[in-house]
Amino acid sequence: MPDPAPLLTPDLAPADLRRMTVPQMETLAEEIRQAIIAQVMASGGHLAPNLGVVELTMALHRVFDFRHDRLLFDVGHQCYVHKLLTGRLGMLPKLRQKGGMAGFPEPGESPWDLFAVGHAGTGISTAVGMAVGDDFEAGVRGRDGAETAEPHGRKVAVLVGDASIVNGVSLEGLNAAGTLKRQFLTVLNDNGMSIAHPQGALANYFDHVRVSRRYRGIKRRAKGFIDRLPGGEPAPGKPGLIEDLYQRGSDVMKALVRRGHMFEHFGHLCLGPVDGHDLSWLIEVLEEVRLINRPVLLHVKTTKGKGFREAEGDATRFHSPAAFRLVAVEGGSDIPRPATPSQVAMNACRVEHAKKGRSFTAAFADALADRMAADPSIVAVTAAMPDGTGLAEVARRHPQRVIDTGICESHAADLCAGMAKSGVRPFFAVYSTFSQRAFDQFFQEVSLQGLAVRVCMDRAGYVGGDGAVHHGFLDVSLFRGLPGAVLLAASDEPNLVAALRFMADRDESATFLRYPRDTVAEQPAQASVPPFVLGRANLVSPARGGHAGRPEIAVLAYGTVVQQCRSALAVLREHGHEPALYDARFAKPVDVDLLRELLGSGVPVLTVEDHALAGGFGAAVLEAAHAEGLDTRLVKRLAMPEAWAGPDSRDAQLGDAGLDPASIAEAARGMLAKRTHESVQS
Known part of the structure; x- marks a missing residue:
């Protein structure tokens, strides 16, 4: 007997779910899991989060019509199932690659995706905004803002997962959602995990809340009783008896199971927890919840990595594995x-x-752990990213001196400020893109107080497959304006070690170090490097001849683009030029003495960085040159263009930005040709 035709097809749509039986949906759930596992094995990607939400996502799409209703995601890395249910199976083979399926919701990819989501805590607030906006569009409110009719039209659901409910913005959103007088559903996907093991009092609370079979039985008996009563079904436009009982008697029903849910105090009707892998029960619950015209929080218990033994056993390791x-x-x-x-x-x-070779993250972990061994005053902090930042390895060597705050970068920054005020030397390991979320704390509680918090920013510059939501291209322009702040970049592992030593010894102000999601050179050009000296660049490749002992052109590279520039110099020398290459090391303060030496002697300067052009290292060089009265016409800047870069390899992204060796060499040759032409003209 031939195998049945697969249910997971390239043209699968949510409407197909409504024609399936529950057993068919369970078969489809298994097909979806196998497709995700096979693809992540081949290309890497977010595995455990997506395996855990298969049934939950299917139930949401069956009960709601998100062609019309609104579905928003928090921590968007749990969106693969949603994408496969909305006709994107054909894009899966190029997951997180150019032209393929993005690893996060992406409106440019499909109208089913409402926001590009890659940071935690955003979903509830944007969902509240869409609910309010839809009500205004539907004429629910008059010009004075007063309610003029019962809310109707689009339903709103937001799926919150991986412990992002503890993020401060999530709680602000819940506070606002509790004031709505219309349908609004927050689905709390409680998988007992953040990206790593969850931290804090809220995590402890959820860990003690269990799925109650008694609650399910009570609900079913209550529904059966109500359905047998006159008025059990709602009349068009009016709440039915079941909804009225939910509103009037929900406390009584929940009291039969446990004391009230903490989010009731945010003005929500709190239901659950329910089993997030029981499709028939999820569908039944969601069909009832969909009719409730008030804010509801549905607490769903799921297993992160469900259906894949290795991911269930180690969800942190399989959160976002490589191939x-x-x-x-x-x-x-x-x-x-x-x-x-x-x-x-x-x-x-x-x-x-x-x-894939040794990563900068691993190099950072080893170097920081060594610093901590030499200095007992150092404490390391992460905001729910112990594996991604390397601090999990540090914790194995110094278990009492690594603190995970959970997904709350603002709190982590203030925690560091408090520790620094107490005489501790805190190192905050954070992705560049997430460091932006703590800018106000770096401004008020760190820099304004003159505190020596050390911020180590992984994933600086282009990050590859994660795409636009994770590129770290604003850290220099954001933090360079903070009075007293010192900004550094590491070009390779020896320079990373030297940078951390500099930061550990500096107690005068905040320091910000950037390095990429990339591998370190197996054999660095300089196995030992000179110590970091405040505001001093390091000459890594001098001119081999030149005119009057000067290079024809000087390349000042900030960060790991030193390696691309090194290759570019080989091309320039093949064409008979005599360039010099400097590892800038600092974006603040820049090496003013070097600029005087070069620009004062008429040497053109090419700055190179994998950061935004506006406000970046090149901008700092231009500002310093102008302040010194030097000829800024001799300066040319190469940096990341002002454009959103989608998923691709990091090397390809650098090439598209003109930051590969060939493009750097071409830019330098163009500067030299212009210089020669101007000399002839004069």
């Missing part, structure tokens, strides 16, 4: 062999990750 494969472990062979389906089913296999 991997399953290899057989039976038979005693030393030669890895791909596991067969039967071996996978019998757990006779193991995971083997693709080897």
Whole structure:
């Protein structure tokens, strides 16, 4: 008998779910899980978060009509299932690659995606905004803002997961949502995890709230009783008896299970928790909840990594793994062999990750752990990213001196400020794109107080497959304006080690270090480098000849683009030019003495950085040159263009931005040609 046709097809649409039986939907759920697992094994991506929301996402799409209703995501990395249900299976083979499926909601990819979402805490507030906006558009309110009719039209649902409910913006959004007098559904996907293990009092609270079968039984018996009563079904435009009982008697029903849910105090009707993998029960609950014209928080318990043994056992490791494969472990062979389906089913296999070389994150972890061993006053802090920032490794060596605050960068920055005020030397490890979320704290509680908080920003510049939501291109322009702040960049591992030593010893002000999501050079050009000296660049490749001992052109590179510039210099020398390359090291303060030496002698200067042009390192060089009365016409800047870059490899993104060796060499040759032409003309 031939195998049945797959239910997961390239043209699958949510309307198809409404024609399926629950057993068919369960079959589709398994097909979706297998498709996601197979693709992430091939390309990497967010695995565990998506495996955990398969049934929940399917139930939402079956009950609501999101062609008309609103579906918003918090921590958008749990959107793969949503994308496969909305006709994007054909884009899955190029997951997080150019022209393929983005790893986060992306409105440019599909009208089913309302916001490009990559930061935690945003979903509830944007959902409140859409609810209010839809009501205004529907004429629900008069010009004076007073309510003139019962809310109607579009329903709103927001899916919140991976402990982002503890983010301060989420709580602000819940506070606002509680004032709505219309339907509004917040689905709290409680998987017992953040990106890593959740932290804080809220996490402890959720950990003690269990799915109640008694609650489910009470609900079903109550519904059956109400359906047998006259008035049990709502009349058009009016609340029915079941809704009235929800509103009047919800406290009584919940009291039969446990004390009231904490989010009731935010003005929400709180239901659950319910089993997030029981499709029939999810559908039944959502069909009832959809009719309630008031803010509702539905607490759903799920298993992160559901359906994949390795991810269920280690959800942190499989949150966003690189490509991997399953290899057989039976038979005693030393030669890895791909596991067969039967071996996978019998757990006779193991995971083997693709080897990519040593990362800057690993280099940072080792260097910081060594600093902590030498200096007992150092404490490391992360905001829910112990693995992504390398602090999980640091914690293995210094378990009492690593603090994970959960997904709340603003609190983490203030925590560091408080520790610094107390005499501790805090290092805050954070992604560049997430450091933006704590700008006000870096302004008020850190810089204004003159406190030495050390901010280490991973994922600076282009980040590859995560795309626009995670590119770190604003840290220099944001933090350079803070009085007293010192901004550094590491070009390779030895310079990263030297930068951390400089930061550890500096107690006068805040310091900000950037480095990319990339591998470090296996054999750095300089195994040992000179110590960092405030505001001093490092000459890494002098001119081999030149005129009167001067280079024809000087390249000042900030960060790891030093490596691209090194290759560009080889091209320039092949064409008979005599360039010099400097590792700028500092964007604030810049090396003014070097600028005087170069620009004062008429040497053109090319600045290169993987940061935005506006307000970046090149802008700092121009400002310093202008302040010194130097000829700024001799300065040309290469940086990230003012455009959103989609998913691709980091090397491809640098190439598209004109920051690859060939483009850098071409820019330098253009400057030299212009210089020659001007000399001839004069």
